Amino acid sequence: MARIAVGGFQHETNTFASTNATFADFEIHDAWPGLTRGAELFEAVSGLNLGLQGFINSARTDEYDLVPLLWCSAEPSSYVTEDAFERIMAMLVEDLENKGPFDAVFLDLHGAMVAEHTQDGEGETLERVRHVVGLDIPVVNTLDLHANITERMVALSSAMTIYRTYPHVDMEITGERCYRLLTRLLAGETLYKGFARSPFLVPLSAQWTDAQPNRSFYDRIVGQELQGLANSDLALGFPPADILECGPASVAYDPDSLRAQEAADQIMDAFIAAEGDFDNTLLSADQAVQQAMTEATGPVVLADAQDNPGAGGTSDTVGILEALVRNRAQGAALGLLWDPAVAREAHALGENATFDVALGGKSGRPGQSPFRGRFKVERLGDGVFDCTGEMYRGTRTNLGPTAVLTVVDDNCDVKVVISSQRFQNLDQACFRHIGIEPTDQQILVVKSTVHFRADYGPIASRTLVVESPGEHPCRLTNLDYRLLREGVRLEPMGPEHCCD
Numbered sequence: 001m002a003r004i005a006v007g008g009f010q011h012e013t014n015t016f017a018s019t020n021a022t023f024a025d026f027e028i029h030d031a032w033p034g035l036t037r038g039a040e041l042f043e044a045v046s047g048l049n050l051g052l053q054g055f056i057n058s059a060r061t062d063e064y065d066l067v068p069l070l071w072c073s074a075e076p077s078s079y080v081t082e083d084a085f086e087r088i089m090a091m092l093v094e095d096l097e098n099k100g101p102f103d104a105v106f107l108d109l110h111g112a113m114v115a116e117h118t119q120d121g122e123g124e125t126l127e128r129v130r131h132v133v134g135l136d137i138p139v140v141n142t143l144d145l146h147a148n149i150t151e152r153m154v155a156l157s158s159a160m161t162i163y164r165t166y167p168h169v170d171m172e173i174t175g176e177r178c179y180r181l182l183t184r185l186l187a188g189e190t191l192y193k194g195f196a197r198s199p200f201l202v203p204l205s206a207q208w209t210d211a212q213p214n215r216s217f218y219d220r221i222v223g224q225e226l227q228g229l230a231n232s233d234l235a236l237g238f239p240p241a242d243i244l245e246c247g248p249a250s251v252a253y254d255p256d257s258l259r260a261q262e263a264a265d266q267i268m269d270a271f272i273a274a275e276g277d278f279d280n281t282l283l284s285a286d287q288a289v290q291q292a293m294t295e296a297t298g299p300v301v302l303a304d305a306q307d308n309p310g311a312g313g314t315s316d317t318v319g320i321l322e323a324l325v326r327n328r329a330q331g332a333a334l335g336l337l338w339d340p341a342v343a344r345e346a347h348a349l350g351e352n353a354t355f356d357v358a359l360g361g362k363s364g365r366p367g368q369s370p371f372r373g374r375f376k377v378e379r380l381g382d383g384v385f386d387c388t389g390e391m392y393r394g395t396r397t398n399l400g401p402t403a404v405l406t407v408v409d410d411n412c413d414v415k416v417v418i419s420s421q422r423f424q425n426l427d428q429a430c431f432r433h434i435g436i437e438p439t440d441q442q443i444l445v446v447k448s449t450v451h452f453r454a455d456y457g458p459i460a461s462r463t464l465v466v467e468s469p470g471e472h473p474c475r476l477t478n479l480d481y482r483l484l485r486e487g488v489r490l491e492p493m494g495p496e497h498c499c500d
Helices: 023-027 040-045 051-061 082-099 121-133 151-156 171-186 214-226 257-273 285-294 319-326 340-349 453-459
Strands: 003-010 065-073 104-109 139-143 159-162 192-197 231-235 249-254 300-304 332-338 354-359 371-381 384-386 396-398 402-407 414-419 443-446 462-466
Touching: 003 040, 003 051, 003 082, 023 065, 023 082, 040 051, 040 065, 051 065, 051 104, 051 139, 051 171, 065 082, 082 121, 104 121, 104 171, 121 139, 121 151, 139 171, 151 192, 159 171, 159 231, 159 249, 192 257, 214 231, 214 257, 231 257, 249 257, 285 300, 285 319, 285 443, 285 462, 300 319, 319 332, 319 371, 319 414, 319 443, 340 354, 340 371, 340 402, 340 414, 453 462
Parallel strands: 003 065, 003 104, 104 139, 139 159, 300 443, 300 462, 332 414, 332 443
Antiparallel strands: 192 249, 231 249, 354 371, 371 402, 384 396, 402 414
């Protein structure tokens, strides 16, 4: 019986953000389990929509001997500190050395990790794994759709599979697909690699896979596999990462080397041909609120796309909150706004108390300041709840003390859900767990870029993407790239990056 080592190490790095990911951030259980090592890994990921869980389920069906390494992830932010990366890698390497030998290794990776001392977190991880297990056994991995795939990653991985949906409702399925490739490798089959890279970047706000032209690429990928190709995938990239190899890329695998490369080229050719079709429509906060108020029915969902903690945002900017109050919005709820200090104060005061406070805007980002006003404490919570949407199904969050605050102003009706941990509002339970029924609101403001669409899309009368201040700019020409390779177009049909 083959022995397969399994584990995961994930971080999505926004190098333009202000806060780094420390070792403690990987220890925290937020939506996903904190750092877990050894046999407890299986229980920690059980039932979750994760590539690791999909791989485990498939391998157990065939009764392979699975050897747990470690699992950890941290909320997207700026660089992973060198200390955190090296401590986690030391654990991973130690377990590989002590629990081997193995017939194969599976890792659930992200693909956009940047550490203080390396641009290519996943490439470095795979290289250290190869240093232990050698070049002869299969090492396979899953990647996020937002991966920035490097040549080193392709070279060191025997095969990789990539999410095909954004919102990522297929993470578990991606692990199952990776397992199927591994079984072919374990049977002695050779899978050759195809790889192609895009000459332009695509903002996350234009990467929704249910919209064109993105849907067409993934339909084409499925078509290639129906014609017998072993595997084909497309990563749309994570653009707020200032690294040399940032950007979309296609990969393909097949026993026929020519066919593998042709498949990757076909996907990338179609991607490049559609460059002018990507939609990145953004409204100002005032425009979005005013349009939402004219809708006959709600809820109208406003996506605070640039303050998305799932892309490294601080989740504490107040641009849309200010617009809601300024435009006298009615029936509006905003969440999740990260402000641990105000959450503690609200809990100390108790429900029904009113107080003057500076809310949000405390991250120190230039040009950002709090919203100063009077609030009523409507509801208090502990931040522990079960997600009910498809993407985070089976997930129990722990966001620390939470509160619903109502703006005390006779001219508007605005509620704000504040949390003690950063968490992307991609699930209706973010509102519902603390007494706000999403379907009863005229306006729902979610600090998310696209993931919210999986759970909020079915109830939204309309969805508007808002350009409000935040650390995840959706206009890439506003980012000061220094390390990105020269000549890459910063947006579809946009200007080329010039290395000065």
